[in-house]
Amino acid sequence: MKLQQLRYLVEVGRCGLNVSEAAEVLYTSQPGVSKQIKLLEDELGVVVFERSGKRLTAVTEPGKRVLEIAERILREADNIKRVGEEYAGGDSGSLVIATTHTQARYALPLVVKNFIERHPKVRLSMHQGSPTQIAEWTLKGEANIAIATEALDQFTQLVMLPCYQWGHSVIAPDGHPILAERSISLNTLANWPLITYDPAFTGRSLINKAFERAQLTPNVVLAALDSDVIKTYVNLGLGLGIIASMAYDPARDVGLQAMDVGHLFGSNTTRIGLRRGTYIRQYEYDFIELFASQLSKKAVDMAMAGPGAGDEYQL
DSSP, rough: OOOOHHHHHHHHHHHTOHHHHHHHHHHSOHHHHHHHHHHHHHHHHOOEEEETTTEEEEEHHHHHHHHHHHHHHHHHHHHHHHHHHHHHHTEEEEEEEEEEEHHEEEEEEEEEEEEHHTTTEEEEEEEEEEEEEEEHHTTTTOOOEESSEEEEETTTEEEEEEEEEOEEEEETTTTTTGGGGGSOOOHHTSEEEEEETTTTTTHHHHHHHHHHHHTTTOOOEEESSSHHHHHHHHHTSOEEEEGGGGGOOOTSTTTEEEEEEEHHHHHHEEEEEETTTOOOOOOHHHHHHOOOTOOOHHHHHHHHHSTTTBBOOOO
């Protein structure tokens, strides 16, 4: 039994039993993957994948158990390397943050600046994507830390650490009639064209639910992936924007005004996601605490040692 064979097994499972896709991810050939899986099955004496001709069609019951253990073995092998890097490399290494545009643009700049000043030998990089992509990158080990508001709680192999809460604001061009309203209601917003986030991003689910509860249908004329795009089209007069309050800066966003609507849509929680069972290096603890001061090393370790996969640590 070889670690490489276990990697092939796990990647085929992750790719929905598509051997060609798994081979591409692993930078090898499809026949090579199929051969190594068959050799491992012969050694174990069990069939991991059911087949129809040359196609893999399902994971067998013993195969599910084998895959579960293989994932754990690969994770621990990676942890051994990380321990070696921790003690041999000292304060050098790499850190990959996976996050959304809103977090990268508005919540993380000062954190990143302070981290780089504290750890100049660490190569820090940032992957931006949808919340689902962010979670998947972290689970595959392509990112060390996930930061997002949506979707992380749907991935049971991630430990979720709540960081901070935030609300939404409506933005409008100077002189817009809605700015004269003493209090904004959902009924009022439903009468205007709206520009807000894509359904997978930045608290959009709470916006949708609020209108649904009020039995109203919002006139969303444009859905965007980030706040800057929303503000651009609001400036053009195409509609009112609904954005994360942190994304509005009166000094920078000249010509726009913001009105807090947290009372309409409720609060959102931004979370850090860590792959359960991962060895965390000291500079990763430092980054987490810079982002959310309440998440000390002790708090993170308590969460990682929690009772069940997918449980969110309660501060």
